[in-house]
Each structure stands twice: as structure tokens, then as C-alpha cells.
Amino acid sequence: MSAIASSKAVTVTVNGVEYEREVEARKLLIHFVRDDLDLTGSHIGCDTGNCGACSMIVDGQLVKSCMLLAVQADGASIETVEGLAEDGELTALQQSFSDHHALQCGYCTPGMLMSATALLRTNPNPTDEQIKKALQGNICRCTGYWNIFEAVKAVGS
Amino acid sequence: MSDSTTIAPDRVEVQAPQKQWQGQSVPRKEDKRLTQGQGVFVDDIKRHGMGYIHFVRSPYAHAHITSIDVSKAEEIKGVYGTLTGEEVASLTDPFFQLATPPGAHLKDYALALGKVRYVGEAVVAVVAETRELARDASELVEVEYEPLAAVVDARNAQDDGVPVLHDDAGSNMMWESVYEWGDLDAAFAEADRIVKIKELHFHRFNSTPLECDGALVEFNRGTGQWTIHTNNQFPGFAQIMMGPALHCGLDKLRFVTQDIGGGFGNKITSHPQLVACCLLARKLNRPVQWTEWRTDFHLSMSHGNERWFQDTEVAVKNDGTLLGFRTKALDDAGAWLRYEPLGGVIWAQVTPGVYKWRNIRLEFTQVATNKAPCSPNRGYSRMQHLWFTERVIDIVAHELELDPVEVRKRNYIKTEDMPYETPNGCIYDSGDYSRMLDIALELIGWKDAAARKKEAASRGKLLGIGIGSTLDSGTNNFGQSRMINPELQFSGNNEVATVKLDVFGEIVVTLGTTPQGQGHETTAAQVVADILGCSMDDVYVRAGHDSYWNSHAGFSGTYASQFAVTGLSAVKGATDMLAEQIKRLGSVILGGVPVDALELADGTVRIKDNPEAALPFMACGAIINANNAGLPEDLDVTLNCRYVYRPPFEVPDVEKKFGNLTLTYAAQIHAAVVEIDPETGHYEIVDYAAVDDCGIRIHPQIVEGQVMGATAQALGAVVHEAFEYDEDGNLLTPNFYDYHVPHALDMPPLQTGYIESPSPFTPLGTKGMGEGGGAGIHSVCAAVQDAMRGHGDAIVYDSWNPYKRVWEMLQHPEKTRALVEVVDA
Structure with missing residues (x-):
């Protein structure tokens, strides 16, 4: 094999905790977070960046973490679904998802919550259209989105 | 009512719920963990020293395998081992087949043996230290193929000269049967008109749960017992398939699950992959983990049954009274019978749909094609049949210039006739379809239909209103499997x-x-x-x-x-x-x-x-x-x-194909309003109502959630979703780029309504409900056809109506009209 390094030391901060790991160069950020850091709240639903189940907030920006290599996140501050609730106390958005039955199997929910969290941070009073656009990158196969929309709207208004 | 021998289940005393907890939409216990990312799904489970499995899959729809060489993959550091079809065949028996011959002769193993029969069929499994390495090493597995012509259209599968998928079966016909109840000759003699429909097609899709299949399997050498952490949704069936294949008792197969990321029937037939996992865990003496890629799911897992309805004839009176029908159902099972041919009888749970049809003949034929194997998908086999009955109603109504609402109401089974015995002995427990239809029509503003059509026309749009009336039959009597194969020893539930x-x-x-x-x-x-x-x-x-x-x-x-x-x-x-x-x-x-x-x-x-x-x-x-x-x-x-x-069931009469096949019949009446842009065929669903009756509701919010989710899946299926194959058998929609599932912006305004008709046969008055009748597909098909009335009068002949098809129907309505003929009886 060539002398090109196939792995690299990476340091990231996830939900306020710093991690340093040696990472295969080709490893996706989502696999790094799930497999190497054991933070399995973020999920994988496709191979192509369509489904949004892996959505995280990286340096303040919403990203699909399957579209990023782990090495690209070196030095980044990352927020995942595990960082939302504090001491088991659900955020208003998490509680609203439960109140509105905005989840069934719960597989898409972490990504949905991160997308909606990112929306409400930048736009605390979104219009109906803005909510739908903000959720457009997240696929849910259980709910038909109606209740997810209502859950976000209830927190936004 | 026929003078049959079916016995309705005894009525049980339904205890009125105390309305303390039951009947209330209390917060779900599951939500606290699931909203915090604390669920445990199959890919979340890890074990020390586990290996990751990657399947090498066929690039051909149909080919002989001439050689397999795994040596280069096995040489790589970190690769733990491989598994080939020949090894599988030496270690296991083929899976038990439900069919009678010729389908009974299929030799189905966990990996392809000697031949591949669809693109994406698993040929070799590679296990390595990491997911990435397993995938890389798979690229080094060398498989030589000798391609064969592919069978992709079920209608040609039995033609002379068409390649045969399974030499053991001798032909591509897998299973067939003729169902006939009542007196067809009398019905057609009594008819004023006969409506003939040459061909209707229910397309291939599935529910694409967001979590794909997977497993983590451990083998205990001392006890010979496997622990299978998996998201398989029917472990009882998987055990029955896997135990004989692996030569072990069923207690050696321990199934464990916590959270499952959606199933919809699509996670029932993962037993071939689970057997591969079991063999590898034993061979390599380490835990092995398999997580299916999205592309692999689309290529290989549990497609919904594709079905053609050919040479349909409907006996009808001038006032729209339906007397009976004849049709030929041609079912495309894909390459293997993994749960099939059960679809060949499951449809019969709802033989007359929601209508009083007493005289019915259906010739059912299932064939194999070079496509992914079919397995249950929400509404399994009944959705296809209910789509057919709803299409028939609208075609009859339009061709006889009757109101589809009136034809439905005239022919709906009446609430006062419940419990109602269908021509084939099923007992519809309770319900009031006319009342549900009234609620649905009110929710979408039916009384203003004429004015709305006019208003839409003033904007250059074609407005149509359509109804979908369906049932979700629940709690199977597994005795119905004996109509597929009298030797099967299943019954009840x-x-x-x-x-x-x-x-x-x-x-x-x-x-x-x-x-x-x-x-x-x-x-x-x-x-x-x-x-x-x-x-x-x-x-x-x-x-x-x-x-x-x-x-x-x-x-x-x-x-x-x-x-x-x-x-x-x-x-x-x-x-x-x-x-x-x-x-x-x-x-x-x-x-x-x-x-x-x-x-x-x-x-x-x-x-x-x-x-x-x-x-x-x-x-x-x-x-x-x-x-x-x-x-x-x-x-x-x-x-x-x-x-x-244990639900109260009798073994059905296999000779007469007669008996109660399910215990409860939840009903769904949906109404859709669509607006078509005739310039492009693009259409929008501008109003939608879903009215549901699943008996006593323990948790109304959960019930409504099922109704909403099933509606969304149906709307996705009718407008966008299809597993389309090209003539060489390549799947054209192997991922979420090409297979468009609805997004938040795609959803129409939705209103829901309900009635509660307690089931007299269940202890809590409840009915099973997943609301898989596909009412959304049927109502949109009906609405699109209604919108085209007076604009060429095209017939909606397919369950998949993307905008391009609607445009084609508007451009060339005569092509679809050629499918229908009305003759005086």
C-alpha cells in the first residue's frame, strides 16, 4: 500500500464532551459518532443523503452527518439528539413531539428534532411554509408529517 | 345469505371500558426514550469482537454463476471470513415451501446457489473487522456469471421460449387456483348490462420503513443456541422457516428485539439473511452484525405484490345494482416464494370488498419473475383486491352514467345486516359504511362539488372527487393457508x-x-x-x-x-x-x-x-x-x-374455499379532491378526508396516527412510489433519490373522522387496525378519473399515476377507453 495515511487522529466536542480518536479516513461522521463514540441516538435511513435521520448540528449548522467524513469534523463542536434534554428534562420541542403524537417508531425522530431545533434557533416564529421547508430534508414513514408539523408549530408560536 | 355451514364466532360479552385509562389519549410510555435518542434499535447493539457482514450481490437479473473466488478477499488483514451458496447448501436444508407443486419444488437457500434470479440477490457474505473493510473486501470477491434473458413482465412469464427461473419447478407458474362462489350464470342472466374491463394493473412498491433490516447474532457453542438480536417483526414465522433449515429446535433460536424503526410487513421475511448470520456466527466463532443498506433493501426486500386483473366482467342492473363479477388475477411474486403464495388466499378475506356482491369468480395465478421477491406489505394482498373492487365501482358508475356515491350506497353492505356473511364465509363483524361515507363527504364539502368544479375550470383546472372504501381485515385465521396447500398444519391464531x-x-x-x-x-x-x-x-x-x-x-x-x-x-x-x-x-x-x-x-x-x-x-x-x-x-x-x-376460529372448508378467515373488519372511507393542470398532467390533492372505524379505540391518538400514516403511504404510492424495472431486470428506483417518498411539503390538508362500531367478537370490542386497505390509492385514482370526465373520459387503469401518466391519459384517452366495453346482457 502507499504511504498515504489511511487514518487520522480527530478531536471533536459532542454535546460538550471532548473526544479524541484515531479514525479511518473514509469513515462517515455518522458512523464515527454511532460506532466509535457510542452515541447511537442519531440514525441512518439511507445511503444517499435523502432521509435526514442522521441530522446533527455541527458548529451551529444543521448537517446530514452521512454527507461528511469524520475527519472533516476535526475540531468541530457537534450537537446530537442526546444533548437536547438536560438531566432527563425534555425540551419544549421534545415534549411537544410527545404531546402531538409526532412520533411512532421513533427512528426519524432524532433527525426531525435536530432539524426543528435548528429552525427554531434561527427563526423562533416560523410560518407554516417555513416549518414544512425546514422538515423537507427529513423522511418519516409512520406519521405522514401532519403531527410533526403541529408539534413544531406549537413550540414556534 | 347462503345456506353454508360457516359458523359465526360466538358473541362475547364486551365489557364496557371503565374509561379511566382506556379511551384516553394518554402520553405514550415509549416517547421519553425515543425523543431523547435512547431507543435501542438493532444497529445500536454491539458486542466485543464482532464482525460486520457485507453481502456481495448479483448485478444480473438472471444468470448462471460459473465460478466464485473469495481468496483475495480473505487475504485482507481484518477480514474474518466469507460464506458462499455452496457452503450454505452443505450446511442447511432449503427453506420449507408453503406452495403445492410446482412452487413446492423451489430450492431456496440463504445465498444464491448456481444461479442468480434478480439484481441484488445475495451471492456471497463477507465478514470483517469494520463495516468499511467488509465493503471493500467484498469488491475483491470474484464471481463469474453467464447472463440469461430476464423475465420482467408477468404477462409473458408463461409464454413459450421464455426462460424458466426455477428448473426444479419446470415453469414460471408457481401456484394457481380457481375461486368461485354463488351462481355466476344466474347473475349474468339477471343482469341488464355487462361491463367488461380488459386489464387493470396494481403496481409494485412497498412501505420502505426508514430503518432497514438487520441483526446481531451470537452463537453459544456449549448449548448450540443462537441469540438473534433483530428487527424481524414476526419471529414465530422466522423460527418455523429457520429451524428446519438449520437442523435445530426452535428454542435454539432466541429472538430479541427492543425498538424497531417501522415494519409495515416488510420485515417479516428476513429469514434468509438471518440464516447466513447464524452460519457465520458459528463458523467464525464470533458475534456477527448485519445492517442492510438502503439500496440493498430496495433491491431485495419484500416488494409488495404486483397484480394484473384481466378479462374482468361485471354483471350489473341498470340502476347500478351489482350482481357479480368474474376476473383473472395474475400475481407477480418476484424470484422466490418467501411468504408467497399466501397472497393467493389473503385477498379472499375481503372477497366482495364492502359490497353485497354474492356471485364471484376469480382465477388466481402466481408467476415468478426476475425481480425482488414479494412479501407482505401494509394491506398485504387485500389492498390489491380492494383497489380492484373500487376501480370496478367507478368504472361501472361512469360508464352507466350513474353517480359513484349512489352506486356505492346502493351496494354497500348495510349496518343492519351485520354480522354479515360474505359469499366465501367470512363474517364481517360490525360497521356502517354509508354513515362513514356521509361523514367523509361532509368533511370535503361534497355538496358544493358542482360549484367547485366550475370554479376550478375558470382557473383552467380539472377538479375531481373520488372515494376509496376499504377494509382492514385483522386477526388472521391461519387455517386459510390450507386453501393454498391442504397439507399445511396451520389454523387459528x-x-x-x-x-x-x-x-x-x-x-x-x-x-x-x-x-x-x-x-x-x-x-x-x-x-x-x-x-x-x-x-x-x-x-x-x-x-x-x-x-x-x-x-x-x-x-x-x-x-x-x-x-x-x-x-x-x-x-x-x-x-x-x-x-x-x-x-x-x-x-x-x-x-x-x-x-x-x-x-x-x-x-x-x-x-x-x-x-x-x-x-x-x-x-x-x-x-x-x-x-x-x-x-x-x-x-x-x-x-x-x-x-x-386464542381467537374463536374453525378450520375453513378447503374444498369449498369457505370459512371465516379473519375475526375483525375495521373500515376506512376516504374522499379525495384533486385538481389537475391539463397542460402538464400535474395534479394536487386539495382536500382529503379519512374516516375510520376500528371498533372501540383504546387510545384515540394512536389510532388516528395509524390512519394518518397509512394515508400518507397510500398517497405516496399512488403519485410517486414504484419499483420500476427496465427490460433487462434492472431496478430503476434503488434509493430515495429515484424512489420518491412523500416529504413534509407533499402532504395535502387532511381531515379525519371516525365512528366506533364495537366488534361483537372480541373481549374489548376492539378491531385490529393498521388501516392498510390502501384507501388513499383508491380515492385518488377515483378522483383523477372523475376529473377527466368530459375531458376525454379516460379510464384510470393503473394504481400508480405519476403526472406523466395523467398527462398521457389526457392526451390519448382513447387508449384507456379501449380497455372498457359495456354490452347489453
Whole structure:
């Protein structure tokens, strides 16, 4: 094999905790977070960046973490679904998802919550259209989105 | 009514729910973990030293395998080993086939042997230290193929000169049968008109749960037992398939699940992959893990049955009274019979749909093609048939210039005729379809239809209104499998629950089911809390499924719309037993008061007339489990109760193809309003109403959630979703780029309504509900056809109507009109 390094030391901060790991160069950020850091709240639903189940907030920006290599996140501050609730106390958005039955199997929910969290941070009073656009990158196969929309709207208004 | 021998189930006394917990939309117990990313899905499970599996898959739809060389892959450091079809065949038996010959002759193994039959079929498994390495090493596996012509159109599959997929079967015809009930000749003689429909096509798609299939499998060398952490949704079926193949007893296959990321029937037939995992865990002496890629799921897993309805003839009176129909159903099973040909009988649960048709003949033929194997998909086999009946209604109404609403109302089975015996002996338990239709029509503003059409026309749009009337038959009588194959020894159904009171008073419930978002922990706790007179918060329902919990029966699982009947009836049965035991213990401890004088309330057993004399559950649990000296010898109380619910079924009459095939019939009436842009064929659903009746609702919000989700899936299927193949058998939609599932912006405005017609046959008055009748597909098809009335009068002939097809129908309505003919009888 060539002398090109196939792995690299990476340091990231996830939900306020710093991690340093040696990472295969080709490893996706989502696999790094799930497999190497054991933070399995973020999920994988496709191979192509369509489904949004892996959505995280990286340096303040919403990203699909399957579209990023782990090495690209070196030095980044990352927020995942595990960082939302504090001491088991659900955020208003998490509680609203439960109140509105905005989840069934719960597989898409972490990504949905991160997308909606990112929306409400930048736009605390979104219009109906803005909510739908903000959720457009997240696929849910259980709910038909109606209740997810209502859950976000209830927190936004 | 025919003078048949079917026996309706005995009516059971439905106990009015106390309306304390049942009937309320209480917060779901599951939500706290799932909103915090604390669920445990199959890919979340890790074991020390585990290997990751990657499957090498066929790039050809049909080819001989001439050689396989795994040596280069195995040389790579970090690769633990491989598995080939030849190894599989030397270690296992082919999977048991449900079909009679010729389908019975198929030799189906966990990996392809000698030949591949669809693009994406698993040929070799590679196991390595990491996911990435397993995938890289798979690229080094060398497989030589000798390509063959592919069979992709079921209509040609039996033609001369067409390649045969399975030499063992001798032809591509897998299973066939003729179903006939009533007197067809008399019906057609009585008819004023005969409506002939040359061909209708129900397309291929599935529900694409967001989590793909997967497993983590460990092998215990000392006991010969496998632990299979998996998201398979019907472990009872998987065990029956896997045990004989692996030459082991079923108890050696321990199935464990916590959270499952959606199932919809698509996660029933993962047994081939699970067998590969078992063989590898044993061969490599280490835990192995398999997570299916999205592309692999689309290529290979559980496509919904594609079906053609050919040479249909409908006998009808001039006033729209439907007398009977004949049709030929041609079902495309794909390359293997993994659950098929059960679809060949499942449709018969809803033979006449929601209508009074008494004379029906259906010739069913299932063929193999070079496409992914079909397996259950929400609404399995019934959705296809209900789509057909709804298409027939609209075509008949339009061709006879009758109002589709009136034709439906004229022919709907009436509420006063419930329980109603269908021509093939199924007993529709309860319902009121006309009332549901009225509610749906009111919700979409039907009375203003003419004005709305006019207003839309002024904007250059074609507005149409359509109805979908469906049933979700629930709680299968597995005896129907004998109509597929009289030798099969299945009948009835069952489900288990256990409820116990532990040493510190903790109420613990275990279920046999494998929920995938249906909220079983919540609804089970509602039932338990009402019976025990305690808070739901005091009831702990174990998450998920473990076949070693002793709450597992042969038909355990979550599939086919049955939990509210089978699961909750088992919970009720076990809790009633526990309540009775608590009272008997209370009777002793409280000084010999009669059991009848006691009640359960506020987490205690107490004397009705003297509530101060109360024994807390905690004391009950402590006495029986840890402080039992001095109790009467004959006090048979364990406070650990197991109950198996067995629905009241008879074995169907296989000769006459007659009998009650399901216990409950939830109904759905949907109405859609669409606006078509005739310039482009693009259409929008501008109004939508879904009215549901699933009997008594334990948790209305969960019920409505199922209704919404099923509606969304149907709308996706009718407008966008299709597993399309090219003529060489390549799947054109192998991922979410090409296979467009609805997004938040795609959803139309939705109104929901409901009625509650309690089932007289179930202990809680509930009906199973997954609402898989596909009403959204049917209502949109009807609405599109309605919009085109007076604009070429095209016939909607396919269940998949992307904008390009609507445009084509508007451009060339004559092509579709050629499919229909009305003749005087």
C-alpha cells in the first residue's frame, strides 16, 4: 500500500464532551459518532443523503452527518439528539413531539428534532411554509408529517 | 345469505371500558426514550469482537454463476471470513415451501446457489473487522456469471421460449387456483348490462420503513443456541422457516428485539439473511452484525405484490345494482416464494370488498419473475383486491352514467345486516359504511362539488372527487393457508402476555408482540391499570420482545392488524387472572372476607364496604414472593400469570374455499379532491378526508396516527412510489433519490373522522387496525378519473399515476377507453 495515511487522529466536542480518536479516513461522521463514540441516538435511513435521520448540528449548522467524513469534523463542536434534554428534562420541542403524537417508531425522530431545533434557533416564529421547508430534508414513514408539523408549530408560536 | 355451514364466532360479552385509562389519549410510555435518542434499535447493539457482514450481490437479473473466488478477499488483514451458496447448501436444508407443486419444488437457500434470479440477490457474505473493510473486501470477491434473458413482465412469464427461473419447478407458474362462489350464470342472466374491463394493473412498491433490516447474532457453542438480536417483526414465522433449515429446535433460536424503526410487513421475511448470520456466527466463532443498506433493501426486500386483473366482467342492473363479477388475477411474486403464495388466499378475506356482491369468480395465478421477491406489505394482498373492487365501482358508475356515491350506497353492505356473511364465509363483524361515507363527504364539502368544479375550470383546472372504501381485515385465521396447500398444519391464531406482581409491588407486563411504533407499551398499560385499579404509571411494560420471556407463542409478532385484538386480549386475560389471585390472597390476609366482598382500587385490594381495610399491592407482592410462611397450603397464588388468547376460529372448508378467515373488519372511507393542470398532467390533492372505524379505540391518538400514516403511504404510492424495472431486470428506483417518498411539503390538508362500531367478537370490542386497505390509492385514482370526465373520459387503469401518466391519459384517452366495453346482457 502507499504511504498515504489511511487514518487520522480527530478531536471533536459532542454535546460538550471532548473526544479524541484515531479514525479511518473514509469513515462517515455518522458512523464515527454511532460506532466509535457510542452515541447511537442519531440514525441512518439511507445511503444517499435523502432521509435526514442522521441530522446533527455541527458548529451551529444543521448537517446530514452521512454527507461528511469524520475527519472533516476535526475540531468541530457537534450537537446530537442526546444533548437536547438536560438531566432527563425534555425540551419544549421534545415534549411537544410527545404531546402531538409526532412520533411512532421513533427512528426519524432524532433527525426531525435536530432539524426543528435548528429552525427554531434561527427563526423562533416560523410560518407554516417555513416549518414544512425546514422538515423537507427529513423522511418519516409512520406519521405522514401532519403531527410533526403541529408539534413544531406549537413550540414556534 | 347462503345456506353454508360457516359458523359465526360466538358473541362475547364486551365489557364496557371503565374509561379511566382506556379511551384516553394518554402520553405514550415509549416517547421519553425515543425523543431523547435512547431507543435501542438493532444497529445500536454491539458486542466485543464482532464482525460486520457485507453481502456481495448479483448485478444480473438472471444468470448462471460459473465460478466464485473469495481468496483475495480473505487475504485482507481484518477480514474474518466469507460464506458462499455452496457452503450454505452443505450446511442447511432449503427453506420449507408453503406452495403445492410446482412452487413446492423451489430450492431456496440463504445465498444464491448456481444461479442468480434478480439484481441484488445475495451471492456471497463477507465478514470483517469494520463495516468499511467488509465493503471493500467484498469488491475483491470474484464471481463469474453467464447472463440469461430476464423475465420482467408477468404477462409473458408463461409464454413459450421464455426462460424458466426455477428448473426444479419446470415453469414460471408457481401456484394457481380457481375461486368461485354463488351462481355466476344466474347473475349474468339477471343482469341488464355487462361491463367488461380488459386489464387493470396494481403496481409494485412497498412501505420502505426508514430503518432497514438487520441483526446481531451470537452463537453459544456449549448449548448450540443462537441469540438473534433483530428487527424481524414476526419471529414465530422466522423460527418455523429457520429451524428446519438449520437442523435445530426452535428454542435454539432466541429472538430479541427492543425498538424497531417501522415494519409495515416488510420485515417479516428476513429469514434468509438471518440464516447466513447464524452460519457465520458459528463458523467464525464470533458475534456477527448485519445492517442492510438502503439500496440493498430496495433491491431485495419484500416488494409488495404486483397484480394484473384481466378479462374482468361485471354483471350489473341498470340502476347500478351489482350482481357479480368474474376476473383473472395474475400475481407477480418476484424470484422466490418467501411468504408467497399466501397472497393467493389473503385477498379472499375481503372477497366482495364492502359490497353485497354474492356471485364471484376469480382465477388466481402466481408467476415468478426476475425481480425482488414479494412479501407482505401494509394491506398485504387485500389492498390489491380492494383497489380492484373500487376501480370496478367507478368504472361501472361512469360508464352507466350513474353517480359513484349512489352506486356505492346502493351496494354497500348495510349496518343492519351485520354480522354479515360474505359469499366465501367470512363474517364481517360490525360497521356502517354509508354513515362513514356521509361523514367523509361532509368533511370535503361534497355538496358544493358542482360549484367547485366550475370554479376550478375558470382557473383552467380539472377538479375531481373520488372515494376509496376499504377494509382492514385483522386477526388472521391461519387455517386459510390450507386453501393454498391442504397439507399445511396451520389454523387459528394466538398471542400471549404475562402479568406479574413482583416483590416490591411492581407490576410487570411482557408481551409476545414486536411493536414498530404502535405504542404497545402504552395501550397494554391502559388495559392493565383499568383492571387492577391502579395508575398507568405503576405498570411497567417491558420494551420489545424476547422469545425467552415465555410470552411467545407460535404466531407471536406484530403484523396483519391484530394487536388490539390478540395482544390486548392476552393482556386482559393475564391481568384478570392476576386480579383474581390478588383478591384470593387479600381474602386470606384480610381475615377470611369473601372474595366477592373485595375490590381493587388505588393500588390496593380492599373491602368494598370498608375501604380502610386495604392491603397494598406492595404487601401482596412481598408476601407471595418473600414472606410466605404460614400461608394456607391450598392457596394456589403465584401473582405471575400467563394467558394465551386464542381467537374463536374453525378450520375453513378447503374444498369449498369457505370459512371465516379473519375475526375483525375495521373500515376506512376516504374522499379525495384533486385538481389537475391539463397542460402538464400535474395534479394536487386539495382536500382529503379519512374516516375510520376500528371498533372501540383504546387510545384515540394512536389510532388516528395509524390512519394518518397509512394515508400518507397510500398517497405516496399512488403519485410517486414504484419499483420500476427496465427490460433487462434492472431496478430503476434503488434509493430515495429515484424512489420518491412523500416529504413534509407533499402532504395535502387532511381531515379525519371516525365512528366506533364495537366488534361483537372480541373481549374489548376492539378491531385490529393498521388501516392498510390502501384507501388513499383508491380515492385518488377515483378522483383523477372523475376529473377527466368530459375531458376525454379516460379510464384510470393503473394504481400508480405519476403526472406523466395523467398527462398521457389526457392526451390519448382513447387508449384507456379501449380497455372498457359495456354490452347489453
